[in-house]
Amino acid sequence: MTKIDGVVRVSVLISMVFSMLFGPGSFSYTTVNAQVNRQEESPTTTPEILPTDVPTDIPTELPTNEPTLENSENPTLDPSVLPTETPIATITETPTLALTETPSALEPTEESPRVSWNLQVNLNPDQVSKLQSDDSFFQGFQALDVENSISNDQLLLSGNESIDQLRSSIFTGFGNSVDFLGGVAEVNIHLMANSGDVLSFVMESRITSGFYWEFVPNDSGGFVQESEPEFSDYSENVLETIRIRANQTGEGTVKLVYHQPFRPDDPTHLILDINLSEQIQSLDLSNPSPAVIDRAAIEKQMAEERASHPIEPLNTSINLPSSWDWRTQGVLQDIRYQGSCGSCWAFGTVGVMEAAVKIANGPSADLSEQFLVSCNQGESSCNGGYVSSAYHKDKLGQLQSEAGAVLESDMPYTATNGTCQVVSNHPYKLLDWGFLLPDPNEIPTPEQIKTAIYTHGPVTAELCVGINFNSYKSGVLSSNDLCMSNNRHMVVLVGWNDATQSWILRNSWSTYWGENGYGNIKWGTSRIGYDASWVSYGDPNVIPPAPRLLEPLQNAAFTNKTPTFSWIGNPGGGTYKIQVSRSADFSTELIEETTAAGIETYTITSPLSSDGTWFWRVRGINSNNEEGAWSAIWSFTLDTTGPDAPTLNAPENESTPVGIPTFYWAPSATATAYQFEYGTSTDGGTTIDPVLTTPDGSDPLYPALTVRNFKPVSIVFATKYYWHVRAQDSLKNWGNWSASRSFNAQVSVPISPILVNPADNSVFQSHPILSWNAVSSGVKYQVRIISPNGIIAEEPILDDGVLSYTVHTPVKNGIWKWLVRAWNSTGGVGPYSSFRTYFIDLNPPLSPTLLSPDAGKLVRSTPAFSWTEFDSTASAFQFEYGTLSEDSTPIFTSVYLSDELTTTSITPPTMTPAKYYWHVRARDAVGNWSGWSELRIIDIYPAVLVPPTLLSPATGILVNTPAQILAWTKVSDAKGYQIQFADTSTFSTSDVDTQYVTVLSTETYTIVDPIKLHDGIWYWRIRSINSRDEAGTTWSTARAFTLDTTAPAAPVLSVPADNAAGIRATPTFSWLASVGANAYQFRISDDSGFGSTFDISPDG
Structure with missing residues (x-):
């Protein structure tokens, strides 16, 4: 239990001043000019976090961590008798100076060095007004020789005598109504030190409100912190010791700040400067006259509280979810801020009450913590307290005529003890509440706390807090803080997470702490769980909330056809309607029943009709017969069918193992146990007459098999047995027996045969013939043929003594394997030989790609043909050429087909x-x-x-007619000949007289029309024409003839003269030569018409 105050930077004096000024309950103090807002006090520099709202990007309630605790805030030495923030005697009247006599000036002593000090306290206008009107306040300080004044809304105090004067002024002068540990404070200590000196500073801290002292190093590095702060109990607070080491010799300043580290932007309201005139080793700024705690009274009050409220046992046997978080259910209010008041106990009490109202379908009630702080009948206050749920049930607070919670609006939170007032409206009362355990020294188990959270709602719990807890930001807190009497703090546990073994806690230190006001803490850390308590709220007239289902668990599976259902209903009572159906919309096979009032269980009376998934839900009905919302829909699986039969692995069917075999089988889905059995059979294993059956687990002393193998202790050899296995699931359903396998255990079996033919990796197109050697004791042999896809294609057992086998399986491409084993005379089979492979290759190679000649190429003689070996598997080739008909469907006719070739070319x-x-x-x-x-x-x-050789006419002859007969020699393979005539020896093609004549199948030609030859010299030559009508490229040697078709002029007759007469003898005729004539023909006639002649000379 702890006291929680505001934020102070250390001013030892300020709380005394306020105490004297306003008296207990009359002064509402937080930070500068601001009253504590328990919804959330936003730092002035971070207005983006609204005071009363949890940030919208997280659920209303967040996950937590868990430490283990003693009493919440400031427990006593005996945690069983201390409140959550150790209470001290409550002052019922406004005190004046809490001195037995008027204080006088204090003389310095050896133990109290002389100092000068100045204290500055920032005030709001109301505070200034009250101080200025209270003469007694200033008189008290005058008696201590403390100068005091108020200027610019600041209270200024100063002294120059001793540390005792300072401590007395702060603690004794202020009294007990206002604690100076009420906000951010700053202390600056100016002193002399030698390098290496270690100085101790002792102050009081209210660590259970999140405040403690920290050393602030300066840039010069003159002082450094020697070690982590040390904490110990001191009255109702914690004594904090900070050790500082001097790094330099000379003057320096040690700066200490008192604050909540998770609220770094809260303003400083108090600054204390101390000037030491001499060197010191330690400085004590604690209360010289701490309050005396009445431990006996506290023990008595707590014992009475527990005695008046017996512990109700929790049903920890219910099945709980692996995680739960009430924030996701929308039942938690916004995170609160208790300020510097040690009222965590009030915030815990109110927090679980508000959640309980909401869980019971009530409104989002904003209830008053201040009512509990100001109006409790015990010792609880801002100095600490206890769980006070009794005031929310049946215990009257001060001045009250009715028990029950009070609304925040009727008694707002002030973060002070305040003054109790009569409140007429107590709208919410608990049905019940209680502690989880009778012994406050004992921490409940996680199962007990989880059960309370799940069945009742969020619970209060205490833990020990220190720097680890105060500086927590996120994740799961697992670092322990030291447990003392005065550092117990109350929180609200709202859920858990089994995966991280942590609690989700709700703190009252504002959303700036942890994860927006929530945290996750490991089970057992800092003794989390002290004095855990639960509450129960219900209103019979409110429409019931949706029940929370318990059993069967969501997605549960079982064999019971008449299951029992249970749920957490409305604490306010009423009846419940339950529906069970095969469909999620409750339209199929619906079972609907209504329970008696207050009964939160139901058992199916008629067995459920079938295996499969069923759905169920529950709703409450209040005293006005108003039905509430349905619960969540949960499902369960009714399973009365066992797992599938396992697949047997080894030994193989019809195997003949040597020795006692171990039997193996594959796992069966959902199986958790197995049963093995073997025996004889008269029907091939359909039914087995068992020789051995393993236990079925019905007797706990003889459990079923949980492994997937079994080896009998003994067995009869050379006997054929059958074996099978069945599986059992987690619900104890047995499935069917597997198909059986046979085995014949042998003492010995033949060795493996040695394979002979074909050689390994041989290649075939058809069925190979396999052979092997005989083995000793081998009577018959079994061949196994394995196809390319790994399937056994054949496994014949051959007749006795047969040592070869022709494969029968249809031919198929791929790599085949074959192996052989031998059987002995007792049915024992030896191991298979090592396998050999053979290849069945039915895949032809790819067709070659033709290279040359190119397509359509013209060649003069038989060419060399070549192609590429496109497929590396090709080992031979065949060449063919032929003709192709020119029909619409061309037909290839082979002319030549080569033999097999081993090269990729051929010249046919x-x-x-x-x-x-x-x-x-x-x-x-x-x-x-x-x-x-x-x-x-x-x-x-x-x-x-080649051209032919010209034969006739001879060259150079003279002819008088173009009808000359030309002749030449025959040229082999010539289809014909082409004759060229020209009147020039150059055979100019541009000469129009150059002419061609083509003749076929003959070696002569008579010049006829249409060849027209003029008279003169003509040249002629011939070339051959082949079968493709190609004329040769060379001509024969040319020949020439002269054509003269014009006769010479008629000769002029000379003798005898014309008409000569009287010629008596045969005359000699003569004539004149005719130009161009080289011969003459003479004709004589007795007819002038030369109709007849009697003498004519030859014409040559």
């Missing part, structure tokens, strides 16, 4: 000139022929022929 026998088509195919080593390649055309042209 001489090809007759023609147009051909050629292609190639490939064969692999196994004999698979590819398809023919594409057809490629090739045109074989005949050779260009």
Whole structure:
């Protein structure tokens, strides 16, 4: 238990001043000019976090961590008898100076060095007014020789005598009504020190409100903190010792700040400067006259409280979820801020009450913590207190005529003890409340706390707090803080997480602490769970809230066809309607019942109809017969069917193991146990007459198998047995027995045969013949053929003594394996030999790609044909050429087909000139022929022929007619000849007289029309024409003849003269020579018309 105050930077004096000034309950103190807002006091520099709102990006309530605790805030030495922030005697009247006589000036002593000091306290206008009107306040300080004044809304105090004067002024002068540990304070100590000196500073801290002292180093590094602060009990507070080491010799300043580290922006309202005139080793600023705590009274009050409220046992046998968080249920109010008042006990009490009202479908009630602080009948106050749920049930507070909670609006929180007032409206009363355990020294188990949270709602709990807890920001807190009497703090546990083994806690230190006011703390850390308590609220007239389902758990599975359902209902009583259905919309096979009032269980009376998923939900009905909301819909699975039969693994069916075998089987889905059985069978294993059956687990002394193998202790060899297995699921349902396998255990079996043929990795196109060697004691042999896909294709057991086998399985491409084993005369089978492989290759290679000649290429002679080995599996080729008909559906006719070739080229026998088509195919080593390649055309042209030799007419002859007969020699393979005539020896083609004549199949030609030859010299030559009508490129040697078709002029007759007569003898005729004539023909006639002649000379 602890006292929680506001924020102070250390001023030892200020609380005395306020105490004297306003008296107990009359002064509402927080920080400068601001009253504490328990909803959330926002630092002036961070207005973005609203005072009363939890940030919208997190749930209303957040996850927590968990320490273990003693009493919440300031426990006594005996945690069983201390309140959550140790209370002291409550002052019922406004005190004046709490001195037995008027204080006088204090003389310095050896133990109290002389100092001068100045204290500055910031005041609001109301405080200034009250101080100025209270003469006794200033008289008290005058008696202590303390100078005092008020200026610019600041109270200024100063003294120059001793530390005792300072301590007396602050603690004795102020009295007990206002604690100076009420806000952020700053202390500056100016002193002399030697390098290496370690100085101790002792102050009081209210660590249970989140406040403690911290050393603030300066830039010069003249002082450094020697070690972590040390804490010890001191009256109702904690004594904090800070050790500082001097790094330099000379004057320096030690600065200490009193604050809540998670609220760094809270303003400083008090600054104390101390000037020491001499060197010191330690400085004590604690209360010289601390309050005396009446431990006996506290013990008595707590014992009476527990005695008047018996502990109700918790049903920890219920099945709880692995995590729970009441924030997600929308039942928690915004995070509160208790300020510097040690009222965590009030915030815990109110926190669980507000949640209980909301859980019971009530409104979001904002209840008053101040009512508990100011109006309790015991010792609880801002100095600490206890769980006070009794005031929310049936215990009257001061001045009250009715028990029950009070609204915040009727008694707002002030963070002070305040003054009790009569409140007429107590709208909410608990049905019940209680502690989890009777012994406050004992911490409940996690299951007990979880059960209370789940069945009742958030619970109060205490823990020990210190720097670890105060500086927590996020995650799961697992670092312990030291437990003392005065550092117990009360929080509200709102959930848990089994995965991290942590509690979700709700603190009252504002949203600036932890994760927006919430935290996660490991189970047992800092003794979290002290004095845990629960509350129960219900209103029979309120429409009931949706029940919370307990059992069967969501997604539970069981075999019971008449299950019992349970739930957490409305504490206010009433009846419940339960529905169970096969469908989530409750439209199928609906079972609906209404329980008696207050009964929160129901058992199915008629067995559920079938296995499968069922759904259930519950709703409450109040005394006015008003139905509340349905609960969540949960489902369960009715399963009365066992798992599938396991698949047997080993030994294989019909195996003959040597020795006693170990039996193995595959896991069966959902199986948790198995049963094995073997025996004989007369029907091939359909039914087994058991020789051995393992236990079925019905007797706890003989559990079922939980492993997937079993080996009998003994067995009869050379006997055929059958075995099978069945599986059991987690619900104890047995499934069916598996299909059985047979085995015949042997003392010994033959060795593996040695394979002979074919050799390993042989290749075949058809069924190979397999052979092996015989083995000793082998009577018959079994061959196993394994197909390329790994399936056993054949496994024949051959006749006795057979040592070869022809494979029968249809031929299929791929790698095949074969192996052999031997059987002995007692049915024992030896191990298979090592396997050999053979290849069945039915895949032809790819067709070759043709290279040359190019398609359509013209060649003069038989070419060399070549192609590429497109497929590396090709080992031989075949070449073919032929003709292709010119029909609409061309038909290839082979002219030449080569033998198998091992090269990728061929020059076939001489090809007759023609147009051909050629292609190639490939064969692999196994004999698979590819398809023919594409057809490629090739045109074989005949050779260009030599010219013939001219025979006649002879060159240079003179002819008188163009009808000359030309002749020449025959040229082999010539289809014909081309004759060229020209009247020039150059045979100019531009000369119009150059003419051509083509003749076929003859070696002569008679010049006829349409050749027109003029008279003169004509040249002629001939070239050959081949079978493709190609004329040769060379002509024969030219010959010439002269054509003269014009006769010379008629000769002029000379003798005898014309009409000569009287000629008696045969005359000699003569005539004159005719130009161009080289011969003459003479004719004589007795007819002038030369109709007849009697003498004519030859015409040559």
